[in-house]
Amino acid sequence: MSAIGSRDSLLQLTRSGRSRSARLREFVNRAFFTSCLLITSIAIIALTVLLTTVAVQGWDGLSLEFLTNFSSRNPEAAGIKAALWGSVWVCGVCGLVALPIGVGTAIYLEEFAGKNRLTSFVRTNISNLAGVPSIVYGIIGLTIFARMFGLPGIGTETEPGLTVGSTWYDSYYTADGGVAFRPLESRGAPAGAIVDGTPLLLVDEVDTSVVQPRQLPALVVADGDRGFSVALEEAAIPITIGTAEEARDRGATLAGFVRMTESGNPRVWDRTTAYLTDATLSGAVLDQATSVEGRWLSCEDLAGETLFVRVPDDRYRIESGDRAHRLRTVLPRITRTQLEATSTPERIEVMLGEGGRLVQGELWNEYRVQGRRPTRYALVEAKAAPAADPPPVGGWLPVYPRLRNEFLETGSRTVRASVVADDAPIDGLPPGAILASDAGAPLPDQRLERRSWYYFQFPFGKGVFAGGLTLMLVILPVVIIASVEALRAVPNSLRQASLAMGATRWQTVQKVTLPASIPMIMTGSILAMSRAIGEAAPILVLGVALFITRTPQNLMDQFTILPMQIYNWAQRPGESFQELAAAGIIVLLVVLLTFNAAAILIRQRLQSRLES
């Protein structure tokens, strides 16, 4: 009774105290709540504004082309493909290396290592490492992976000490002035003498920024007996694609754009970079192969086939197949002003050796702007020519059915080339022979290095592998810490239960601890991977090339990554580059969101599997 009475009086006391301290308490509580709300909303508003700005700015730039194009000096044509794939490669390497090492280390620390001074020292240091600025890891990565401390025998980045999966080619002149390449025993082998050999025609001086990563149209280059590529004759242009039957079926097509180069060898241009040029084929040089002057360009007819068009200065004549052709010339790099200037109708001459019959036609020019690029369409009306016309001099040329697009190293740069596929050898050409390349300089006198997909070198240089390992350094501490925490969260009673049944420590880890902690490990690791995707500083320190126009071809290949590409665009003057940067940010955000969504999904899957 008395106890209840005293409790009552205590309650009384509490009630009376309510007047003051309780009111203050309530006020403090409310004030704290309000300020928290305010701070949160400021953060949210700032974030919203930022995201909206980015979205508004970048929205226009977003298109399928933006994802499938490579970076370019011309903002209209620039895309993010190289960076996107670079990020995928680098982060793939990073994840594949960091996860096993990180989780393994965590398992060792948490499950196997005793709790002595050394392990606690290691533990503390791993936590400290997580706070080290990522730029420091860039420096470490550069020293260790890219240069391997410059140890003797290891070699340098440009002159690797050991390479696997690379073949060297040496160029030589053929008897008729062509340039060919042949494989060398080793990089250091003596240069080959000038010998007659398999003729090759090289594509040259292409601005790689606008080259699309597609198969070059097969370049038909051989005039069998004389061993040279293009038989340029006044009467006919014997350049086509396909077997004779094929060509007859779908209308003969021609590819490329021949012009003179300094070295005097005719070069065939890729369609995408073809434009009208002033260069002419001078009779003197062409004596070896041809004797015609003219301008050349490639066209596409309505069926999408490429035609080879000669534009003589004096005559405007179309010679075509026995049906009407509408020819279209894609002029990727033409500017609007240039477009105005050159928009006078022009008549061009199309020469096709279709079934040996030449046709003539009239030509109108028509300009249109399509997508990001002005495209020039040349409308060609072709009329059937008398069947009696003489067949093309060169006859039908062989088709090269399987050409692989490859990137070759020339010591300082990478050039693109079409290479004969191994499984589809061509008469007179060994598998792997280089048919055409688009080096930025005359290729004779240079050695080409062809790298297989499994190409590997020591030291790693500034390629994908070194980049991935460097990022791995950045996220490794985070992965380890996350995994240690995850393992620690597994109740000890489970370990005891397993051990008490005679399980070894490894069996316990493998069958009990790890499965129970995998969801948490995954969450931590994927958060770490998100960090890796957005990380630019260490890669910047590694010093990778900023301007990359292709996806990585092997683990040692050059690369760029999304944040670097965005940074690259953002620092350039001009509205359009800012737009590109914003579009790039959107892509990066989408990638991050996808990643996190995947993380949540995987976690939920595993969790429900464990619990059900």
Next chain:
Amino acid sequence: MSTTKGTSAGVTSDRPVPGSTPAGRSVLKVTLDPGPAEPEPTVEDPSPDPMADQPHETVITTKGFSSWYGKFQALHELDLEIPKKQVTALIGPSGCGKSTFLRWINRMNDTISGAYSRGEMVLAGEDITSSQCDVVDLRRRVGMVFQRPNPFPKSIFENIAYGARLHRRYDRSDLEELVEHSLRQAAIWDEVKDRLKDSALGLSGGQQQRLCIARAIAVGPEVLLMDEPCSALDPKSSAAIEELIRGLKQNYTIVIVTHNMQQAARISDRTSFFYEGRLIESGDTEQIFTTPAKKQTDDYISGRFG
């Protein structure tokens, strides 16, 4: 009263140390085979009455056994014998070293850094404190059930199969048979037979504890150690477990730690009373509970201290 005075010491004296005689060894070898599926009718418990004076074989013998956690001595000079196919209850106030003793029997103390022991502990003729002892095999032979049920976050089937699969490969059908047998032995088969694929975490506490017992049985141990298996359970579940222990006695040697005097009296054949790391008294349960030799024991079991 006077006859039982020396029991705690006398337990060891009138029996040969198992393992020292080849005969004792060979008999024990028989039990090394994975537990028979059914309670064996052939090996009939010779003493339905624990008071009967028939001698039992001894499975575990300790002599001058002491153990330490770092500098702290948890056990002092224990001399104790644990008879085969009987239930031995360890009682004593909290912190007196019952769990410590239990954990030495299957060397679970190895996981505690700083824990070490001195003296002899012999299981079926093998000194299990030595570093030569194969701990993995020892733990297979000596199963353990913990105070709190700790099933793995896996299915009921996987929980039972886990231990068996640690030691050898099984056909699916063998495994199914083993799982059923173990669950039947643990008297939980009827409750779970339709939900073997479900998570073990979905069972009630009492069911989980019986599952843990089944899990321990599935490895085919000779000895089952139980550290307060009923302390987290309600009376009904406790009763089920007690019933289970009584049944298991026919095939297994059971050492059980309990704070429940009634429980100890109900299920055990022999009782050992620990106090501050020392074995105060050990003897047949009925004798300990009716005519304890030591005053401390009397005080403890009558609830006057502890």
